Amino acid sequence: MKAPLRYMENYTRLIFAIALVCSVDSSTAQEFLPELRLGAMGVVSGNIGLADKKTASAVSDFSDSSVLLGARQQLFGSYRAQFVVGFQFPDAESQLGQVFYHHLFVKLSNQRNVFQIGRSRLDSNLMEFPTLRDDDALSYTDAQSPFSDGQNSEDTQFGNLVQFGRYLTKRIRLDLHGEYYSETRRREESFELNTAGLTIGYRVPESQRWNRHRLDQLVFGLEGFFSKDDPDASLVREVLPNAKLGVAINLRPDPVHFWRLVHQTIISFGADDVQEINTYLDATRARSLASFTSIEYVRRRLERPDYRISVGGGVRIFTNLDKNSGQFIMVGNFFRRIGAKFDVGVQGIFEHSYGDMSFRLPSNSFRINIGFIYAIEHVFNNQFDDRDSILNLEHGYIN
Amino acid sequence: MHRRQFLATGAAASIGGVLPNFNFIEERSTKDNARHFSPILEPIDASSGFKEFHLFVDLVQHEIVPGVSIHTLAFNGTIPGPEIRVNEGDRVRVHFENRTGLNHTIHWHGLHVPWRMDGVPYMTQLPVMPDQTFVYEFDARPYGTHIYHCHWGTMLHMQAGMYGAIIVDPAEGQTDPIQNVFPYEREYTLVYSSHDTNFIRNELNIMLERMKERRFLMQNGRFEKERFGLFADIDDLKSAMAKGYHPPYTTRRRTSADLPDPNFFTINGKSYPETPRLMIREGENIRVRLINAGASAHSLHLHGTDFWVVADDGYPLPNPRRMNTILLAPGKTHDIIIPGDNPGIWAFHDHDTRRATNNGVYPGGTLTALVYEDLPYMDRMAMPGMAEMQEHDPAAQMENASMEMDGLTHLPFISLDQ
Numbered sequence: 116m117k118a119p120l121r122y123m124e125n126y127t128r129l130i131f132a133i134a135l136v137c138s139v140d141s142s143t144a145q146e147f148l149p150e151l152r153l154g155a156m157g158v159v160s161g162n163i164g165l166a167d168k169k170t171a172s173a174v175s176d177f178s179d180s181s182v183l184l185g186a187r188q189q190l191f192g193s194y195r196a197q198f199v200v201g202f203q204f205p206d207a208e209s210q211l212g213q214v215f216y217h218h219l220f221v222k223l224s225n226q227r228n229v230f231q232i233g234r235s236r237l238d239s240n241l242m243e244f245p246t247l248r249d250d251d252a253l254s255y256t257d258a259q260s261p262f263s264d265g266q267n268s269e270d271t272q273f274g275n276l277v278q279f280g281r282y283l284t285k286r287i288r289l290d291l292h293g294e295y296y297s298e299t300r301r302r303e304e305s306f307e308l309n310t311a312g313l314t315i316g317y318r319v320p321e322s323q324r325w326n327r328h329r330l331d332q333l334v335f336g337l338e339g340f341f342s343k344d345d346p347d348a349s350l351v352r353e354v355l356p357n358a359k360l361g362v363a364i365n366l367r368p369d370p371v372h373f374w375r376l377v378h379q380t381i382i383s384f385g386a387d388d389v390q391e392i393n394t395y396l397d398a399t400r401a402r403s404l405a406s407f408t409s410i411e412y413v414r415r416r417l418e419r420p421d422y423r424i425s426v427g428g429g430v431r432i433f434t435n436l437d438k439n440s441g442q443f444i445m446v447g448n449f450f451r452r453i454g455a456k457f458d459v460g461v462q463g464i465f466e467h468s469y470g471d472m473s474f475r476l477p478s479n480s481f482r483i484n485i486g487f488i489y490a491i492e493h494v495f496n497n498q499f500d501d502r503d504s505i506l507n508l509e510h511g512y513i514n
Numbered sequence: 515m516h517r518r519q520f521l522a523t524g525a526a527a528s529i530g531g532v533l534p535n536f537n538f539i540e541e542r543s544t545k546d547n548a549r550h551f552s553p554i555l556e557p558i559d560a561s562s563g564f565k566e567f568h569l570f571v572d573l574v575q576h577e578i579v580p581g582v583s584i585h586t587l588a589f590n591g592t593i594p595g596p597e598i599r600v601n602e603g604d605r606v607r608v609h610f611e612n613r614t615g616l617n618h619t620i621h622w623h624g625l626h627v628p629w630r631m632d633g634v635p636y637m638t639q640l641p642v643m644p645d646q647t648f649v650y651e652f653d654a655r656p657y658g659t660h661i662y663h664c665h666w667g668t669m670l671h672m673q674a675g676m677y678g679a680i681i682v683d684p685a686e687g688q689t690d691p692i693q694n695v696f697p698y699e700r701e702y703t704l705v706y707s708s709h710d711t712n713f714i715r716n717e718l719n720i721m722l723e724r725m726k727e728r729r730f731l732m733q734n735g736r737f738e739k740e741r742f743g744l745f746a747d748i749d750d751l752k753s754a755m756a757k758g759y760h761p762p763y764t765t766r767r768r769t770s771a772d773l774p775d776p777n778f779f780t781i782n783g784k785s786y787p788e789t790p791r792l793m794i795r796e797g798e799n800i801r802v803r804l805i806n807a808g809a810s811a812h813s814l815h816l817h818g819t820d821f822w823v824v825a826d827d828g829y830p831l832p833n834p835r836r837m838n839t840i841l842l843a844p845g846k847t848h849d850i851i852i853p854g855d856n857p858g859i860w861a862f863h864d865h866d867t868r869r870a871t872n873n874g875v876y877p878g879g880t881l882t883a884l885v886y887e888d889l890p891y892m893d894r895m896a897m898p899g900m901a902e903m904q905e906h907d908p909a910a911q912m913e914n915a916s917m918e919m920d921g922l923t924h925l926p927f928i929s930l931d932q
């Protein structure tokens with residue numbers, strides 16, 4: 116979920132840094148109103164697709180539109196508690212129904228530590244790229260889950276997780292997590308884990324982006340999918356590990372002419388027995404390298420974004436197959452801000468698949484989206500600051 | 515030895531041995547109370563023919579009451595800023611150093627300074643930008659109780675802490691016109707303000723972030739005046755709008771819920787139970803300088819006696835008026851004389867009780883008390899009638915002594931839950 120001009124948005128943090136909980140203290144019968152945050156984003160586009168000379172079109176695609184509601188409060192000690200619930204509208208034919216609850220978690224955090232449990236964005240990727248929708252280049256930007264049949268992108272992006280994060284410094288965070296990627300074979304919701312990993316990353320907080328650092332983010336992640344022969348088996352049949360490296364560089368950290376490069380490479384070590392791809396599962400288990408790089412230019416005018424142009428390209432190469440196989444993608448887009456948090460723009464995507472991948476996918480496809488993005492957010496009853504505010508980072512943290 | 519035995523023994527020996535005498539309490543509370551008044555700013559140099567002062571502003575953390583700290587803008591690190599005292603006719607020079615990432619000025623509220631020294635940005639001077647120092651020079655006049663405060667982004671900067679008292683005493687060798695009528699030895703300065711701590715926090719974050727961007731462009735000579743919303747005249751503004759400029763009041767509208775709605779009300783930077791107390795003795799007059807540096811009016815009411823209003827905006831009133839409730843509007847100063855004619859402990863508080871709250875919870879805010887230091891100790895004991903009981907009944911004496919050991923010995927207690 117992402118507004119195209121998100122990097123430039125002054126005060127919005129769309130992934131809620133926020134909160135939840137209405138409680139009634141029975142001893143005093145006085146209501147304590149927590150901080151409440153409401154966020155919503157509409158992503159609406161018309162699409163034209165051309166795949167191996169056949170055209171297809173969608174008049175109104177509102178997938179990825181979402182609503183988030185959060186509440187947050189100070190606990191009796193140094194920790195803050197947060198609850199977020201959110202849903203989004205999945206892609207057509209996703210088999211997920213009308214809406215999909217992509218967030219539903221509780222988070223406890225203080226200045227140094229973060230504990231999170233529930234449904235949220237998974238660590239299938241490390242970086243966000245400037246595409247219209249988050250799943251526009253999913254095969255290149257996210258590790259592919261062997262638990263999914265590939266029918267929808269939500270299986271790869273959202274799932275249940277248990278996470279402990281620790282800020283080693285103000286900018287370096289270490290995360291240990293266990294995750295449950297949705298298993299297509301299972302009909303019921305599961306609260307087990309089927310993935311574990313760690314991430315360590317250096318990220319400059321958004322509030323400090325006008326400190327004009329070149330290096331904005333450098334993140335490394337390791338993750339393993341633990342798969343079983345069938346969902347109820349007790350033994351793990353195999354572990355499919357992957358390693359990820361992401362980097363974001365402000366090529367020109369200029370407040371008016373802003374240039375930025377984002378890159379991520381994912382190495383999936385795969386299983387040795389996969390030498391050809393006949394199914395989606397084979398593609399997730401095969402040894403592969405997926406890489407995506409984008410360059411964007413943001414023109415800002417009097418402290419707000421005016422327009423953004425970005426181009427990106429990705430490759431996904433299978434390195435252990437009998438046949439030379441893979442795919443690549445090119446994405447270009449232009450978005451113009453025509454009102455507060457309201458963007459209009461156009462995006463074109465060309466994708467080519469070859470070798471075993473062309474059995475499943477058209478060898479050449481071209482898509483154009485013309486769309487609007489409208490993000491709204493409001494905080495009610497604000498009562499404390501975020502860890503990453505300038506005041507807390509540069510003038511001493513206040514609990 | 516058990517505590518009870520110890521107390522019994524002590525009590526048998528002498529009451530004075532167990533019960534601290536009133537001087538002890540008087541000393542302790544008077545001393546503790548002193549930290550609730552701003553220190554007087556020492557001149558840095560008197561040899562130049564000016565009374566020279568150094569004022570700086572920095573971004574610091576400030577505790578309003580135990581458990582509530584906020585980031586604030588503070589003159590010389592304190593809220594309010596230090597009290598500046600000069601004599602009428604003094605030549606005054608103030609070196610004002612900006613140690614923050616924001617713009618500021620100083621306005622000398624109530625003083626008749628040269629217009630270029632008045633501190634109104636883009637009207638009398640350019641803002642004092644980060645890391646800059648500006649020198650204010652003026653003659654100290656007129657006599658009386660006045661205010662200094664930042665005049666940049668006043669809605670934020672004043673409630674964020676940039677205010678203080680500047681007091682012009684009579685010219686060297688002259689007697690004080692108020693003292694001539696109401697002889698007094700002790701005086702107190704109470705600077706009132708109100709703060710929306712959430713507004714302060716959010717606006718500071720926003721402005722600090724913007725200023726980083728603006729400073730970078732300014733340093734590179736690429737600054738457009740539209741960034742500060744700065745125009746020569748209405749035609750200039752209109753022509754900028756025709757080229758796509760949107761005034762902030764059209765793009766950053768605040769709803770009424772986003773306007774400052776104070777949740778803390780302070781005297782000398784602190785809310786009850788940390789407000790300064792007014793210490794007095796029987797037969798004494800005290801002079802209290804009331805200053806409202808905030809944006810809320812305060813209707814201040816004194817229990818137990820009436821006070822004399824002796825000055826308005828610093829000017830001595832030819833006919834002082836006697837009253838018990840005074841409206842202290844934003845930007846006003848009033849000097850009052852409280853006569854020590856009714857010994858006791860007396861509340862002095864805002865009669866708009868919404869302002870006697872902390873975070874909306876009563877009691878708090880600007881609640882304080884007039885306290886007679888020479889009130890006999892027994893009169894300040896928590897349990898009325900105790901002295902008589904102790905005279906006749908050693909057992910009651912012990913029971914009451916151990917009750918004291920709970921820490922609740924003398925009035926006024928701090929009370930937080932009513």
Ligand SMILES: [Cu+2]
Nearest residue numbers: 617618664671
């Ligand atoms: Cu200021």
